[in-house]
Amino acid sequence: MQNKGLVRVFAILFGLVCIYQLSYTYMAYTKEAEAEAYAQQKYPESVEDYSKLRETAERNYLDSIGKEEIFAGITYNDAKDKELNKGLDLKGGINVILQISVKDILSGLANKSKAPSFNQALLATDEVQKNSQNTYIEDFFIEFEKIPDAKLASPDIFANKNLSDDITYDMTNEQVKPVLRRKIDESIASAFEVLRKRIDKFGVTQPNIQRLGESGRILVELPGAKDIDRVRSLVTSTAQLEFWDVYKMEEVFNHLIAANNLIKEELEGVEKIKEKVAETSEAVVDSTQVDTAKVDSTTTDADAAIENLLEDAEDSTDIEAQVNPLFDLIVGQGRQGGPVVATVEKKNADQFMAYLNDPKVKALLPVEQRYMKFAWGKPENDSEFLDLYAIKGNRDNEPELSGGVITDARQEYSQLGKVTVTMQMDGKGAKKWEEMTGRAFNQSSQIAVVLDDIVYSAPGVTTGAISGGRSEITGDFSIEEGQDLANVLRAGKLPASADIIQSEVVGPSLGQEAIDSGIMSFAIALVLILIWMVFYYGKAGLFADVALVVNILFIFGVLAGLKAVLTLPGIAGIVLTIGMSVDANVLIFERIREELAKGKSQVDAIKDGFSNALSSILDANITTGLTGLILLVIGTGPIKGFATTLLIGILTSLFTAIFVTRLFIDGYGKNGKELAFSTGATKNLFKNVNINFLKKRKVAYIISGIIIVAGIGSLFTNGLDQGVDFVGGRTYTVRFAKDVVPTVVEKDLVAAFESAQAKTYGTNNQLKITTKYKVDETGEEIDAEISNKLFIALKPYLTDGLTYDQFANGGDDKQVGIMHSMKVGPTIADDIKQAAFWSVLASLIVVFLYILLRFRRWQFSLGAVAAVFHDVLIVLGIFSLTYKFMPFNMEIDQAFIAAILTVIGYSLNDTVVVFDRIREFFNEHTGRPLDKNVNGALNSTLSRTLNTSLTTLLVLIAIFIFAVPLRGFMFSLIIGVIIGTYSSLFIATPVMYDTVRKVGLKTKEKVTEEKKK
Structure with a gap:
């Protein structure tokens, strides 16, 4: 190897840079551990609401030390900004995709x-x-x-x-x-x-926010965020701020009287129709049992009215008919001279507003009030009541003053210590504001501050016209609500409404469990590989282990330096990379052993072994890297994290295997020390293997054909267990205090949602619940309705005394309730499914073209693609055949597509190594028959094939056992590795052989003729 000194210097410097990048993560972690210990000491578990108090105490502690120096001028804030980012599944948090x-x-x-x-x-x-x-x-x-x-x-x-x-x-x-x-x-x-x-x-x-193509979709990821309602309000609020004059209560009261009388007459008319129906009906319906509050006052069609009434009467109890349908809903009247017209319970607000917006009721308005419109006030915290305001509208429904004039907004405190939001307007707004406040002062009236059709406040003006453009919004705000309101006003309004079409909420405790399981699987897989390499290759294996540890340092250092996000699939990608990175060392060591067997000196054998293995290493990693690139391009969230770590791992493993391992081996052997590249147990392993693989190809074709036909048959009959990623819907991971039976729970869920599924997820006290109930509908009310229905349906299985709030925030110390939730709209589900199909197809086309360019024969490309199709069909078939009885989740989702593409990459990796050796044998043994060249190449690579498969399987099995949420993902990879190893030997190579035989014979004849000439 040339320029060893340069390589050594680069490796050392790169390692130091990686340690430097990771030091920020260590410093941030130590300070956060201090904050956690401080909060636990200050608020023991005996204190009421200790979980929330601890969270606040931790945040305040970190805020207080944020600018204190930790080391060499680095503060906690600096370290936090540069630490290794953790994704939602590791840290907890909220992920939403908005559709503008x-x-x-x-x-x-x-x-x-x-x-x-x-x-x-x-x-x-x-x-x-x-x-x-x-x-x-x-x-x-x-x-x-x-x-x-x-x-x-x-x-x-x-x-x-x-x-x-x-x-x-x-x-x-x-x-x-x-x-x-x-x-x-x-x-x-x-x-x-x-x-x-x-x-x-x-x-x-x-935080992470990015546009997704040209579709008008925007991804927002907030690791660590816990309040989904606050996030939803923040990202969907259009911040349409308007200032309107309002009517006083007494100016509207006569209209309410007239509206009440009209509605009463209409309902009495419907009552008479209903009585006539009852007289002629076989079953007489008692008219006093009809809840007239439920009657749709806008119904004018008699048949529809009768149908509604009879339907109501069927389920009615002894409720007397309302005497005054509008006023009976009012629980408080506004004071004279004030802007509040009436106060109504939240549960009756929709019905009350429907009465007021009835065209017949609106027609009662006097000419001077014909543009009047009603709006609800902002509800006070934890209040069940809403105040009603009457706004002075106009023909164009355009306010005199809107939020476009706001130049600054801040959360402050009033003289009484209440949270307020102050606003500063530009020159144009200040002039209009002075005009409006002057008019309000002269008329002793109020101005309503309306944000997204909700009246936040309606203050009166007591000191005359307000100049300078400064105004204030008062209300029953919490500090966070005040900060958020000032934030959205300062940022400006959205140009259009934004709907959440996909959302995911991960509880922090579930994230910590993911970290623990990821670290456990990572450590076990690493130890197994380190031991295996030393067992198989002796001291050379020890050098490979050192290079492997350096590789891990490089991977994490690069992730931290690039500010990439580490996810649980990302950890799986790193662990898988570790398993696959061993492949490069295995290829090199096997070639060195071959060169030593030919009688070459150790120095020459090492030199030729590295040189001869390079082509196979590059081809294998490039094909895997191509599938990783496709994942990176089409993937979002966890898939992108998996692809990122896989690609980084491929690059760093190439460097460490080719250069770092070489430095150690050359350094050890420069003084004449012998390096056997084997141990006593493995010295002669696979040495004299001579299997006629091609002779067995027909049997392999039949076996594969039977498995594929069975799988395809199952795909058409059983189908696949498609997750919400592909079909749309809502899914919840719910943890219970005791073990539950999913089939029993599912019956209660079906009764609540009409269609629902419940499956054990990991342990027996945890279920994954999926429903398509109201999947087409969006909004806070719908989300709240569904989570409430879920709570009620699951109440028999939950801990006694568990409140809805505790259930909805199950990631707290109680460890029960909703640990994870996800919503995918049907439109984006179709897009995800289509993107998955194209990603698989694109990877096949790209790999076909690469192999065609690399090997110059379409037969090689055909063999490789045939093997990949074979592997994918078998994995899909096995999932279809077994998902109904497997004890772990086997849903087909975006993570499964990542697994399929990884299987493609692994299968190609194995196949390309074999093809490289076949091509080498073609060039070295031009006079040998084609089948002997092919069998010889397969036998000579068998040690490498089985060795790499075994190390990779050790890694995957470790993850499968310890990383419960990834079991379905790992199962597909385990099947893929086994099938991929088999297909490279019995499908890819035989298909290539059967299609290239005639070409191969012609090549042999041409070579013989050239020799004669």
Whole structure:
């Protein structure tokens, strides 16, 4: 090896850099351990709510020492910023994918156009999008073009005053399209920036936010975040801030009286219809048993009204008919001169607002109040009541002053010590604010501060017009709520609504368990490999072990330096890399043993062994690296983490195997010391093996054919256990205090959700529960409804006295309840499934082309791809045949696709090594028959093939045993390694042999003719 000194210096410097990068992680960890010990000492378990108190105490402790020097000028804040990032599955936290509404953006660009063609196209696009893989804008263009004579550049659509600089009425649809695409992209970019500013101020370390292609989707990852409601509010709030004049209570009271009387008359009319039906019905229904509060007051169709009434009567109890349907819902009247019209219980708020928004009720408004609109106030913390406000609207429904004038916002405290949010406006806003406050002062009225259609406060003006543009929002805020409100106001409003189409919440205790199981599997796998290498190769194996430890240091150092995120699949990727990195050393050592067997000196044998193994090492790692790159490109979250560590591991293992191991071996042998590259037990192992693999190929074809046919048959009949990643839905990992029977629990879940599944997940006291209930619906109310129904359904199996809040936050010290939850919308599920299909197909095409270029014969590519298809079909078939009775989760999800691509990479790794040796034999033994060359190559690589497979299996089995959440993932890899080893010997090579035989004979004849010439 040339330039040994340079390699040695580089390895030492690189190792020091890695240690330096990892030192930040160590320093951050030690300080956090101190904070944890401090919190535990301050709040023992005997203290009520000790878990939350400890969390606050830890945070305050770390805040207080954040700027203190730890070592060489490095503070805790510095160390935390540069530590090795941990993903959600290791640290706990929240991951959401937001869909920015392109429909809202289009509507805004068109000035909320009422044009029939525009709205018809929007409705059609909404329907098409349910099963479409196109972006919203592309489907909108398609649907718009279907409308005869529809013109995007119409004055009542996009050729409006707001877009006058970009779109004119004489432009064609094709000319308008790129303008709209650009405008939409700008709006999504704006939404991204708004969200980034909000997230940066959220208070978690190492947040991640990124755009996902051109689809309008934005990924937000917040490791360590625990309050899902707070995160949901932060990322979905459009922050549409508006300032409106409001009516006083007495100005609206007469309208409420008139509305109540009208609704009462309507309900009494329906009662009479119902009584007539009851008189002619076989079963007389007592009209006093109808809960008239449930009657839809907007129903005008008599048949529908009767149907509703009879349905109500069927389930009714002895509830008297309401005397005053509107006023009976009011629990408190606003004071005279104040802005609060009435107070209503939350549970009745929807019904109350439905009454007020009834077109017939609205028609009762006097002319001067015809644009009045109602809005609920922000509920006080833990309150079951809502205040109602009456806002002075206008024809265009546009406020005099909006949040666009806000230049700064801060959370502060009032003179009474209450949390407030102060705002500063620009010059234009200040002028309008002075005008509005002056008018309010003169009229002794109030101004409502409305954020996303909720009235946060409606203060009166007591000191005259307010100049300077400074204003304040008061309310029953917590400190966090005040900070978040100031944050969203300062960041600005979203240009369109943002819906959560995929979310994942991981409890912190589950994350700690993942770390523990990952470290355990990592340590055991490492020890097993270190022992095996010394057992098999003696002192040379010890040098390989040192290189392996250096490799691990490099991997973690590079991850820390690149600020990559370490996930549980990422740890699996590192452990798998360790198993596969041994392959390079095994290849080298086996070649050296061959050279020594030929009688070469140790120096020459080492030199030629490294040289001859290089081609196989590079080919094997490049093919695996190609599948890793595809994973990196198409993957998100855990898959990307797995691919990142796999690719880094491939690069570092190549360097350590080729250069670092060589340094130790050359250094040991420079003084004439002998290095046997074997032990007494392994010296003659596989030495005289002479198996006729090709003779057995027909039997192998039959065996493989039977397994594949059985698997395909099962795929068509049993199918696969597809996870929510592919079908959409919600899944919860719930832990119980005692063991539970999934089939028994599932019956209660089906009764609650109509369709649900419950499976044991890891231990017998933990279930993975999946449901498609209301999968198409989004929003806080839906999520809360489903988790509440889940709590009620599981209550018989939960600890007595466990509250809903404790259940929903099961990651606390109680160790029961929801440990992990995930939601995937049906649209993104289709996208994930399609991306998975294309990723597998792309990896096959890329590898086929690489092998074709590398070996110059399509027969080699065909053999390799045939083996890969063989391996993938068998893995899928085994999963289909066994998922119903296996004692661990075997869902087909994104992690499974990562496993399939890893199987492809491993299978190709093995196959390429064999093909390299076959090509070498072709060149060395040109006169030998083709079958002898092929069998000779297979026998000569058998030691390497079995050795690599064994070390990799040791690693995988260790992870399978200790990393419970990854058992399905590891099982697929274990099957893949076994099948991949078999296929490289009995499928890939025989297929290549059967297709290349005639070509091989011609090559032999040509070589003979060339020799004669």
